[in-house]
Amino acid sequence: MxxxxxxxxxxxxxxxxxxxxxxxxxxxxxxxxxxxxxxxxxxxxxxxxxxxxxxxxxxxxxxxxxxxxxxxxxxxxxxxxxxxxxVLPSGHFERVMRRSNAEMTDALIAAAPEWVLAGDFRIRASSPQRGSQDRVGRENAGQETTTHQSGCRLRITEDEARQLGAELRDLRDRWIARSQDESDLTPYQLNIALAPMPG
Known part of the structure; x- marks a missing residue:
């Protein structure tokens, strides 16, 4: 309706x-x-x-x-x-996304401070033209809670971006269907995003 x-x-x-x-x-x-x-x-x-x-x-x-x-x-x-x-309030989704990103950051810091706050910074290259930076946890810094956060730049076609977007939606929907919202299980925040970088 x-x-x-x-x-x-x-x-x-x-x-x-x-x-x-x-x-x-x-x-x-x-x-x-x-x-x-x-x-x-x-x-x-x-x-x-x-x-x-x-x-x-x-x-x-x-x-x-x-x-x-x-x-x-x-x-x-x-x-x-x-x-x-x-008829949505102006900037509604922008506010929702900003809040969701802030909540995810707070959740990651609370759940895995040894990874978020104390992880090692790494730069490497998968090819002579492809450099990347990320963080890596130390082997002896036992992470007790399951967390994941990653981001990367991809150079793909528009068709590949559509395919990836569909796969991400399917992955999200599959896990939403498995989620037991009415249970006493620990709630996890899941953020998935894909967008072309501004020129």
Whole structure:
């Protein structure tokens, strides 16, 4: 469903909106059911449900009468929301990417300081015309958490760039499908980017 209403758009582009909408995009849930499913505090889920309901993104799907307050079950008004680019706040994706890159840097520093802060700097060349620089961890600096960060420049054709982009999306989607968001497993941040260098 396309959303262009400014109030709804503001709600959808909030940082955690997708998390709190997720249970209700599939089926109806009570607030307590959603909190249990998301492993999040009831008060926080209640705040978000009320907010999303007030702007019209959630509706009451069922209501069970009982002594005291009735139990309401909410459902999203659609199974998917799309905000067209022309109604997004100016610079939305740029802000999201900058924040994501900063979060990744912070996560890497926290998880592997011996690699990020104390890794050795290396320059080498795979050919007489191809130099590269990177960091390498020392063998005796035991890294306890699995991390990876790398970047490189490639000289490839536009068709090869399209092929690489498709492979990266497939890799991302495969691991998203394997991810158990509702579990107590450690969340990992994954950033993948590909872009031509500015002239």
């Amino acid at each position: 396309q959303i262009t209403d400014p109030v709804m758009v503001r709600s959808l582009v909030r940082d955690e909106a997708a998390t709190y909408l997720a249970p209700f995009l599939h089926e109806d849930h009570s607030v307590s059911d959603a909190a249990e499913l998301l492993h999040l505090p009831l008060a926080k889920v209640h705040y978000w449900v009320r907010s999303l309901y007030d702007v019209g993104l959630l509706e009451i799907a069922a209501e069970t009468r009982r002594k005291g307050r009735a139990i309401k079950r909410y459902q999203a008004i659609a199974s998917e929301f799309v905000v067209p680019a022309e």
